[in-house]
Amino acid sequence: MSAAKALQAAILAHLAADAGVQEQLGNPPRIHDRAPAGAAYPYVALGRGESRPLDGDSAPLSEHRLTLHVWTRRHDFGQVKSITGAIASALHNAQFALPDGWRLVLCRCVYTDHFEGADERAVHGLVRIRALVQTV
Numbered sequence: 001m002s003a004a005k006a007l008q009a010a011i012l013a014h015l016a017a018d019a020g021v022q023e024q025l026g027n028p029p030r031i032h033d034r035a036p037a038g039a040a041y042p043y044v045a046l047g048r049g050e051s052r053p054l055d056g057d058s059a060p061l062s063e064h065r066l067t068l069h070v071w072t073r074r075h076d077f078g079q080v081k082s083i084t085g086a087i088a089s090a091l092h093n094a095q096f097a098l099p100d101g102w103r104l105v106l107c108r109c110v111y112t113d114h115f116e117g118a119d120e121r122a123v124h125g126l127v128r129i130r131a132l133v134q135t136v
Contacts, residue, residue, distance in 0.1 A: 003062045003133045004051045006102045008033075011066065011091065011129070015044070018090040024083045035071070042072035042083055047126070060135040061105065070125035077114050080125040084112040087127045098133065105132040 012031055015021050021029050030043035039045075047067035054061040070083045088109040098104050113126040 001099060001101070002051075003102055003135070004049060004064055006099045007064050007104070007131055007133055008046065008049065008066065010096055010098045010104070011107075011131075012046075014094060014096045015087060015090055018086070020086040021090055024086045039071075041122075042070065042074070042079060044083070044087065045069050045071070054132065062133050062135075064129075064131045064133060065110070066129045066131070068127040068129065070127065071117070072123050072125075073121060075121065075123065077123060080114050080123045081112075084114065084125040084127050088112055091127075091129055101136060103134045103136045105134050107131045 012033065015031055016029055025031065025042060025044065030040055032039060032043060032045045035043055035045040047069045049064065049066045051062055051064045054063045068087060070080055072079045091107055092109040094107045096104060108130050110128040110130050115124055117124045
């Protein structure tokens with residue numbers, strides 16, 4: 001399993017277990033790797049991810065940036081801001097376990113963004129995460 005895949009799985013599990021995220025997205029929360037057709041709103045889906053080696057002198061590291069997309073049909077920014085806030089709170093400086101072979105060194109919320117969806121009925125939010133993973 002790659003570091004990127006291990007991190008993705010751990011982030012999704014961490015978010016699904018978080019009470020603040022559950023409060024916003026239900027229990028189990030509507031968090032998808034890729035949203036299915038007809039997914040119930042509001043929901044979160046994984047977006048763009050990028051990875052690069054950042055090897056140090058004594059530890060093999062990789063840097064990962066992952067975008068989470070928040071979608072809501074409620075035509076106000078309050079709901080999408082509450083959801084992005086819950087996700088950012090759950091992940092910023094979080095410590096959670098990765099599968100064997102990997103260790104999370106750092107997890108930070110880099111930014112959140114909120115804007116109108118393309119169809120004018122949805123509001124869209126983004127949460128960008130930066131993480132460092134060490135090979136163990």
